[in-house]
Amino acid sequence: MSTRSIWCLALAFSVGASTAAADYPESAITVMVPFAAGGGADVPARLLAPELEQQLGQTVVVTNVVGAGGTVGATQLSTTDPDGYNLGFMPVGTTTTQPHLRGTSYGVDSFIPICMVASGPFYLVVDPESGIESWDDFAAKATSEGLTFTGAAPGSLAHVTSVALGQMLDTEIQYLPTKGGGDAMNELKGGRADATAWFSDYDVRFGLNALAIFAPERSEIHPDIPTSGELGHPADIAVWMGLFAPAGTSDDIVAKLDSACDAAVNSEGFSSSMEEANREIRYLNTGEFSAFFRDAFEANGELLRSAGLVKN
Numbered sequence: 001m002s003t004r005s006i007w008c009l010a011l012a013f014s015v016g017a018s019t020a021a022a023d024y025p026e027s028a029i030t031v032m033v034p035f036a037a038g039g040g041a042d043v044p045a046r047l048l049a050p051e052l053e054q055q056l057g058q059t060v061v062v063t064n065v066v067g068a069g070g071t072v073g074a075t076q077l078s079t080t081d082p083d084g085y086n087l088g089f090m091p092v093g094t095t096t097t098q099p100h101l102r103g104t105s106y107g108v109d110s111f112i113p114i115c116m117v118a119s120g121p122f123y124l125v126v127d128p129e130s131g132i133e134s135w136d137d138f139a140a141k142a143t144s145e146g147l148t149f150t151g152a153a154p155g156s157l158a159h160v161t162s163v164a165l166g167q168m169l170d171t172e173i174q175y176l177p178t179k180g181g182g183d184a185m186n187e188l189k190g191g192r193a194d195a196t197a198w199f200s201d202y203d204v205r206f207g208l209n210a211l212a213i214f215a216p217e218r219s220e221i222h223p224d225i226p227t228s229g230e231l232g233h234p235a236d237i238a239v240w241m242g243l244f245a246p247a248g249t250s251d252d253i254v255a256k257l258d259s260a261c262d263a264a265v266n267s268e269g270f271s272s273s274m275e276e277a278n279r280e281i282r283y284l285n286t287g288e289f290s291a292f293f294r295d296a297f298e299a300n301g302e303l304l305r306s307a308g309l310v311k312n
Contacts, residue, residue, distance in 0.1 A: 022252070024084050024252070024256060025056050025057070025058045025085065025256075026058075027058060027085065028058055028060070028061055028085070029052075029056065029059070029060050029061070029084070029085050029086075029087060030060075030061050030062075030063055030085065030086050030087070031045055031048075031049060031052075031060055031061070031062050031063070031087045031088065031089050031243070032062075032063050032064075032065055032073050032076070032077055032086065032087070032088045032089070033045045033062060033064050033065070033073070033088075033089050034064075034066070034067075034070035034071070034072065034073030034074050034077075034088065034090055034094050035064065035066060035070055035073075035152065035179070035181065036064055036066050036179055036180040036181075036182050036183065037064050037182070038182040039152075039180040039181035039182050040091065040180075040181045040198070040199055040239065041089060041090065041091045041241050042062070042064065042181075043201075043277060043279065044089075044117055044118045044241065044274065044277075044279055045062050045089035045241075046062050047273040047274060047277065047279075048089070048117055048264055048265070048270060049061075049062050050269070051263075051264035051265075051267050051269055051270045052261070052264045054264070054267075055259075055260035055261075055263045055264050056256075056260050062089070066179050066180065067179070068098075068102070068153055069093065069094065069098050069102075069152055069153030069154065069155050069156050070090065070091070070093065070094030070152070070153075070156075071094065071098050071102060071104050071106075073088065073090075073094075074088065074090060074094050074095065074098070074104070074106055075104060075105055075106055077090075077111070077244070077246055078105065078106035078110040078111065078246060078247070079246075080246050081246075082245065082246040082247065082248035082249040082250075083249070083253075084245065084249055084250075084253040084256075084257065086246070087114070087243055087245050087257070088111070088243070088245075089117075089241065089242070089243055089244075090241060090244055091239055091240065092157055092239055092240050092241070092296065092300070093152065093155060093156040093157045093158075093160075093239075095244070095293070096293070096296045096297045096301075097155050097156070097157070097160065097300050097301075097304060098155045098156075099297070099301075100300065100301040100304050100305075100310050101154070101155040101304060101309060101310060102155065107297075108293070108294055108297040108298075109247060110246070110247050111244040111245065111246060111247060111293075112244065112245045112246070112247060112249055112254055112286070112290070113242060113243075113244055113286065113289040113292075113293045114242065114243040114244060114245055114254065114257045114258060114261055114286055114289070115242055115243050115257075115258060115261035115262065115265065115283065115284060115285055115286060115289055116240055116241075116242040116282055116284035116288075116289045116292065117241060117242045117243060117265055117281070117282070117283065118240065118241055118242075118274070118279055118281055118282055119238055119239065119240035119282035120199050120200050120238060120239060120279065120280040120282075121200075121213050121214050121219065121236070121237060121238045121239075122157065122158075122161055122197040122198065122199070122213075122237045122238065122239060123197065123198055123199070123200065123202055123210040123211075123212065123213050123214070123222070123225065124138070124161075124165075124195060124197060124210065124211045124212045124213075124214070124228070125188075125195065125196060125197070125198045125202045125206075125208040125209065125210050125211070126138070126188070126194065126195045126208065126209055126211060127188050127189055127191075127208060127209075128207065128208070128209050129191075130194060130195075132194065132195070133209070134211060135211050135212050135228075135231045138194075138195065138211055139169050141194065142165070142166075142169050142173060143169055143170075143171045146171075146172075146173075146174065147173060147174070147195065148173075148174045148175070148176050148192070148193045148194050148195075149161075149162040149165065149174065149175050149176070149193065149194065149195050149196060149197075150175070150176040150177075150178060150187040150188060150192075150193035150195075150196045151176075151177070151178065151181075151184050151196050151197060152177065152178060152179070152180055152181065152184065153177045153178075153179070154175070154177055155309075156177075157197070157237065157239050158184070158196060158197045159175055159177070160237070160303075160304075160309075161197040161214070161237055162175045162197075163309070164235060164237065168228075168233040168235070169233075176192065176193050181198070184196050185206050188208070189206075195211075197214070197237070199239065199278075199279060199280075200219060200221045200222060200278045200279065200280060201277055201278035201279055203222075203278070204277070204278050205277075205278075210222060210225045211225075212225065212226055212227065212228045212231055213225050213226070213227050213228070214227075214228050214235040214236060214238075215227055215236055215237075215238070216229065216234075216236055221278060221280070240282060242284070242289055243257070243261055245257065254286060255286075257286075258285055258286040261285075262283070262285060265281065265283045266283065
């Protein structure tokens, strides 16, 4: 083949790729949540989907891939065709702690962060029938009888929270791992666990009581809940989540998704839905989220190593 033919072939491929990106999207888009339906990440993903549909002009389908603290779904996303039609809506634990703990095949370079959508501090929550009515009750039971904390798989932020609580109270807290938030609530409601960590919608969704918020300041949503710092144990434990594409997704498609996410997250419909669900919005665009994600990946790796959860 002549040099001119090779050049023309390369040009044809380039034009074809540009045309495909210009026409994107031409069919439905799947957004994978790596936890069960109804969990902490699933709710904002499903509230965001119809707003993205309006911006992109195509159906956005939310699917759930459950397993191993979100790593099954994240692994699948990392190996899928980077054509913009398979995206992921994933939280901090799956993307920045599990790779350090499990030695996953994916890492910080496996995804392109499109936008951060939500972030909120964890609350220490219990079932009203648990007999635990205050932080003092919680601490007393933990140090005398012992208690069980439940949440997603080991390495999740709920698990990290249980470890932090054990350090605060200088005692060992048993951890009961589940497939996701919905299952953790079943363990709590069934009396097989004493407490868990959850978002600001703990009351409207599950009818739970909060003992403390792990944040520097009280929440505007629940101003009556004291911070753990007020109770003598300062902690800042927040869960963020956002939209990701597989590494290798073209810049043009990423730009379209970035623009669509901006409009969707800042839409009146999404704001109203999140407010009704007692969930907190935090928006970062692709550039901001990419820098944040890399910093969080490194910082959480160091945190896990210092806590003795990672040996290397």
